[in-house]
Amino acid sequence: MFVCSMECLYQNTSFLEVHCLPGVLIPGEKREVEFVFYPREAKHYHEVIPFEINGLSTMLVDIRGEGTDMKVSYNICLWVFTKFKTTKQLLKNPFGLVQCHVQFDK
DSSP states (O other), rough: OEEEEEOOOOOSSEEEEEEEEOOOTTTTTOOEEEEEOOOOOSEEEEEEEEEEEEETTTEEEEEEOOOOOOOOEEEEEHHHHHHHEEEEEEEOOOOOOOEEEEEOOO
16 A cells, blocks of 8 residues: 655744644545634735655645735614614624613603
8 A cells, every 4th residue: 555644844934824744644535734824914925835745755835825904894883763762873893892872862
């Protein structure tokens, strides 16, 4: 039976981590490799990830990503209950916390 050893030779950086344990694969076996991207600035990123196969050859995997400017926005929902002359405003912040403000009109 033919087996194949595989090892990732990439050194993690501040913006890209590769999670891959070295190991041996048998025919038909699959291995998941996790790439975690942490863009630090608004620009294009490009890395080449080397994988050593059987200690003899290298397979290169191209990884590309793009960092964007941070944008914080609030979703504002406004309900007006004219029958009771009240205004209820619901503000939701980007952290998933909800704040309610109720205003009673005379």
